[in-house]
C-alpha cells in the first residue's frame with residue numbers, strides 16, 4: 001500500500017488553496033514542500049488584474065477553522081450583511097442575505113489572506129520554492145519537471161504532486177497532453193464578458209463613502225457593477241461588461257466615452273470613483289472562464305485541486321470557498337483512506353459533482369445579479385423569503401444554503417434551491433403583498449417539495 005505519509009508531497013501553487021492545503025498537510029506531519037511560479041508577494045508587489053478582495057463565507061471559514069486561523073483572518077475582513085442595490089435613479093435598497101444572526105459574508109484582501117496562510121506554513125518549517133514552476137508531467141515516466149529561477153530543470157520521479165496551480169493549471173495541461181491514454185474530458189467556457197477593477201477612495205476624514213457593511217450592486221440588465229469594502233475604507237469596484245456590442249469594452253476606447261457611459265448608467269458612482277478615467281485605461285480587462293474536466297487525478301501521483309480542477313466564474317463568490325472546502329474534504333478522507341490512489345479517486349468522486357453544481361449555480365447567479373435583483377417579482381420573492389426566515393429559522397433560501405450551510409453539499413443546495421425558487425417565483429408573480437397568516441401555507445408547501 002502506498003500511503004501519503006510515506007511520500008514527499010509537492011503542492012504546486014501557493015495561491016489561496018495551495019497555501020491552506022500545504023498548511024494542513026504540514027500540521028498533520030506530512031513531508032510537504034511548495035512550488036510557486038511567482039516571486040514572493042511579501043517582497044514583490046502582486047501584478048494587477050486579479051481580484052483584489054474576495055467574499056469569504058462559511059465553507060471557506062470552515063477550512064480556516066481547520067487550520068486554526070479563522071479568528072485571526074476574520075479580524076482583517078469587513079462584514080457584508082446584504083446586497084445594496086443602486087437604482088439608475090440613485091435609489092438604494094438593502095436586500096439582507098439572511099435574517100439569522102452570524103450569517104453575513106466577509107470581504108477580505110486576497111493578499112492579506114494569502115500572506116497569512118503562507119507565513120503560518122513557513123512558521124511550521126514549511127519551504128516554499130518561489131520563482132519555480134511546474135512545466136511538465138510525463139505519466140509514462142512518472143516524472144515531473146520543475147524549472148527554477150536560474151532556468152535550471154529539476155526532474156522529480158515517483159513523488160506525489162497536488163496541483164493547486166489555478167485556472168490555467170500546467171498540471172492539467174500536461175494531463176491533457178496525454179488525454180487519449182488518460183481518457184481525459186475537458187471543457188473550457190469563456191464568458192462574452194470581461195471585468196475591470198476600479199476604486200472608490202475614502203472620504204476626506206478617512207470614512208467609507210457608501211454603506212460599509214454591504215456588497216454594492218448596480219444591476220443594469222445585460223451588465224453590472226459591484227463594489228466590496230476594504231478595511232482601509234476604500235471599495236474595490238468591479239465592472240462586468242460584454243467585450244462586444246453597443247454597451248461594451250470595445251466601445252469604451254477614450255476617456256470621453258468612459259465618462260459618458262458612467263454618467264448614463266452609474267451616475268451616483270461617478271463622483272465616488274475619483275480616478276475613473278485613469279484607472280479605466282491603466283487597469284487590465286480581465287476575462288472570465290470556467291473549466292470542467294475529469295479525471296482530476298493520475299494514479300497515485302497527481303491530483304488537481306482548487307481552480308486547477310474546477311475554475312468557475314465569480315458570481316456566487318464561491319471559487320475560493322469551494323477550493324477551501326476541497327481541503328476540508330481531503331483532510332477528512334486522509335483519516336479514512338490509507339492508499340493514495342484510492343484517496344485521490346474518492347476525493348474526486350465526492351467533489352466533482354459539487355464543483356459542477358457550484359459552477360452551474362454561478363452562471364445562474366450572474367443573471368440574477370445583473371438583472372433579476374432589480375425585478376419586482378424577484379424583489380417580492382426576497383421579501384417573502386425574509387419573512388419566512390424570520391418566522392422559520394429552519395428555512396434556508398438557495399443563496400443561504402450555498403453560502404451559510406457547509407453541511408449541505410453544493411449539489412443538494414442546487415437541487416433543493418432550484419425547486420424552492422421555482423415555487424416562490426410562481427407564487428410571487430401574482431401577489432403584490434403577503435400577510436403573515438399565509439406564511440404557514442407557503443412554508444409547508446416548501447417543506448413538501
Ligand SMILES: Cc1cc2nc3c(=O)[nH]c(=O)nc-3n(C[C@H](O)[C@H](O)[C@H](O)COP(=O)(O)OP(=O)(O)OC[C@H]3O[C@@H](n4cnc5c(N)ncnc54)[C@H](O)[C@@H]3O)c2cc1C
Nearest residue numbers: 013015016017037055134165166306307317318319320321
Ligand atoms: C474577478 C474575480 C472575483 C472573484 N471573487 C471571488 C469571491 O468573492 N469569493 C470566492 O470564493 N472566490 C472568488 N474568485 C475565485 C477565486 O479567485 C479563485 O477560486 C481562487 O483564487 C482559486 O484559488 P487557487 O489556489 O485554486 O488558484 P490561484 O489563486 O489562482 O493560485 C494558483 C497559484 O499557482 C501558481 N502557479 C500557476 N502556475 C504554476 C506553475 N506552473 N507552477 C507553480 N505555480 C504555479 C500561481 O502563481 C498562483 O499562486 C474570484 C475570481 C475572480 C477572477
